[in-house]
Amino acid sequence: MSLIEIIFLAVALGIDCLIVSFTQGLIFTEKKKRNSFLLALTMGLFQGGMPLIGYYPTGLISNYLMKYSAVIVFAIFLVLGLKFIVEAYSAKEETPVCKIGFRCLVAMGIATSIDALGAGVSLRLVGADIILSVLIIGFASFVLSLIGFWTGNKITKIPAKYLEVSGGLILIGLAIKALF
Numbered sequence: 152m153s154l155i156e157i158i159f160l161a162v163a164l165g166i167d168c169l170i171v172s173f174t175q176g177l178i179f180t181e182k183k184k185r186n187s188f189l190l191a192l193t194m195g196l197f198q199g200g201m202p203l204i205g206y207y208p209t210g211l212i213s214n215y216l217m218k219y220s221a222v223i224v225f226a227i228f229l230v231l232g233l234k235f236i237v238e239a240y241s242a243k244e245e246t247p248v249c250k251i252g253f254r255c256l257v258a259m260g261i262a263t264s265i266d267a268l269g270a271g272v273s274l275r276l277v278g279a280d281i282i283l284s285v286l287i288i289g290f291a292s293f294v295l296s297l298i299g300f301w302t303g304n305k306i307t308k309i310p311a312k313y314l315e316v317s318g319g320l321i322l323i324g325l326a327i328k329a330l331f
Contacts, residue, residue: 152274152277152279154283156325156328157284157287157288158291159321159325160321160325161290161291162321163232163235163321163322164291164292165194165198165292165294166317167263168292168296168299171194171262171296172187172191172194172299172300175259175299175300176302176304177304187296187304189256191294192293193257193259193260194259194263194293195296196289197261198288198289198291199285199286200289201264201267201270201271202271203285204268205269205274206272221330223272223276224273224276224326224329225326225327226326228323228329229322230269231266231270232319233319234266234319235316235319235322236319236320239316267288277329
């Protein structure tokens with residue numbers, strides 16, 4: 152996987168962080184710097200850490216999976232991409248207002264990074280440099296989270312649907328590329 156592909160993957164995965172942080176930016180009007188930093192740090196750590204959880208266990212069975220790796224990577228990225236697009240058009244529950252405390256941060260971190268777990272499996276199967284990938288994914292999620300929070304804090308509406316569809320299309324593009 153090339154550097155540009157890892158960057159595209161990182162941006163696609165970080166869009167969830169942007170959207171969650173955007174909603175939090177709409178909610179929080181006090182301690183904005185502290186809350187935005189804690190949220191961005193949590194998002195970056197979880198998004199960067201989850202690929203490790205998918206990457207290393209896959210190594211135990213990678214010899215059996217290598218001949219099917221292109222199809223597996225295709226399937227994972229295709230499913231993740233379609234999931235992003237379907238979620239963009241599905242009815243959403245209101246984001247619960249919670250104080251940005253430890254439990255809330257961990258819950259949001261886990262919820263937004265489940266997709267990154269599947270990406271970690273794919274990174275192993277394509278032989279990507281996991282350290283570089285984790286750093287880029289974590290950094291992109293951190294930055295996108297800050298952008299989301301401060302945009303939400305300054306603007307009352309943004310078409311989150313378009314961001315989710317864009318992320319889904321990026322993942323589908325990576326899926327198709329994996330076949331070739």
